Amino acid sequence: MIRILKYVAIDILKNKIVIAYTIMLALFSWSAFSLEDNSSKGLLTVLNIVLLTVPLVSVLFSTIYVYNSNEFIELLVSHPVKRSMIWKALFIGLSLSLVTAYVIGVGIPLLIFADWATGLIMILSGALLSVIFVAIAFLSCIVTRDKAKGIGVSIMLWLYFALLFDGLVLFLFFQFADYPIEKVVVFLSALSPIDLCRILILLRLDVSAMMGYTGAIFKNFFGNNIGLVFSFSLLALWIIVPFFFSLRKFKKKDL
């Protein structure tokens, strides 16, 4: 597995897209922090990068990469290696390179400019989001053999999690304004990894406002240590479940 991982890593490096991605992220976040007069505004720009750009790049790059490695995968399958090893190596290689790009590009300015705890939470959630969207990309790759369709599914999923989901939740708020739906909302937010990350960061950035009416509920749930462990294990679940399904399918797939 280590050897396959090495091949994948070298291949991604040769690709240069990940390097360009790193530089882009670094440019964005350094300029965000140095152009704004206070670091909290810079943080908001970085927050948008974490919540929108990182998932999009992760999901698109991984989908296209997996489709393009089809021949490589077929070649490997003909060798005496376990199928699951191939798939896992591919997944780990992609995740590692994207996470490294994110940590170098965004993590370093975050640690320099933002306060320690907030920076750490943002780095952690951005890294997890990268991996989650790699897993989602793997799932959409395996669902269909058609490349255009697969990429389409990936983009739709990103669109859903990044934009549509919030719209739906907002709609629910208005429809059920007369009911005590706070707890339902807490449950709902677990259904989108991007939302979960956003709330974790929100609890750090807007702590005063979150301590208000419903804040107490959210803060109690997400803010304390148990909540933090719970949220991060939910995010881990968002990695494991899609990847597990894709792995199961890959094992039985007729290449």
Place this chain on the structure above:
Amino acid sequence: MNIKEGHRYRILWWVLVCITASGSNIWAAASWVGNDKPYRSIQAAVHASLRGDTVYITKGFYKEGNIIIDKPIAVIGIGKPVLDGELKHEILSVKADSVYIKGLQLQNCGRAVMNDQAAVKVYDSKNVVVEGNTLLDNFFGIYLQYSKHCIIKNNFVKATQEKEYQSGNGIHCWKSDSLQIIGNRILGHRDGIYFEFVTESVIWRNIAKNNLRYGLHFMFSHKNAYFTNYFKNNGAGVAVMFTKKVVMMNNTFEENWGDAAYGVLFKELSDCYLSGNKFYRNTTGIFFDGSSRITAERNLFAANGWGMRLQASCMDIVIAQNNFTGNTFDVATNGTLTLNKFYENYWDKYEGYDIDKDKVGDVPYHPLSLFSMIVEKNPPAMLLYRSFMVTLLDKSEKVLPSLTSDEFVDKKPSMIPYTL
């Protein structure tokens, strides 16, 4: 001739002074209380002293129940003697004018809701001074009723009760006038400082921290001035109600967190002036409800959830030259009616430009965001804050205001923050 006559008058004057002095008690006596001192009990010493005398209490532990001071004397502790109320008695009851109390440690006064027992209770008196005492675990700390011209200065007042109903107020004043409350520290009581019908008083340099309900709470207390006080992390912040002509300057309101916690809650106040105050990390910096004719200028609102909530029931409130930085929402309201004015404030969320370089933004600033209106009606929606959808909604509303009130506007936003 003239000089001689002047001399004679001076002698006559001195004779008069001597006669009056020997008649009354102008050379005050001192009684000492302590284990090896003439008096063992404070009450006995007080009983024996005459007006103007001083009772010195030396270091020790005194359990004498209720001590009544009914003549103008000074009671001074040497080495912080402890007076314990055994959770049954009011400790010092002051029932005379011009009493001076200093350097005592008063603790464990009785808890009685019927007669509101306090460590020091002043009844209908004038010119009483309570200075430099330590008050620990009392029901009420210092309680003044029908009192005038009293000074409460540099006391340390701390309680450790856990529930509101078990605890009284740190400094409680009722129907009093011309008080000076200076440099006290009040921790862990129900309300730090509580005024009802207290007028023309000054409250200066006090610290009220970690109190169970309010740091400062007053009603019907007109014409008072609050300078350089510090209120932090009180259960519900500071709440002031039904009062006219209040001046608040250079106070700090910090970290009052919770749904019903406010940096300051202004309910039904009018003709007030706020300047140089700092509202830092509160859920709501100031909450104005039913208030009118209030000027707030050169205050700092930083890192609050809501910098200011201005209910539609307010009128003629002027918000000028304040700094709003790093608040989640700068301003929120609950209606469309706006009878208040904003001008020349610095808003860090302002995105306009200043072409003529006069340091005043050329485009008006609308401090009310659409999402703040949504959250006002639907608080759980707060969970969606900073999501792409919400940012999009807010931006489109900023470009084309349709739902938020058009009159909620600062036409001359400052481009640079004020130095406060």
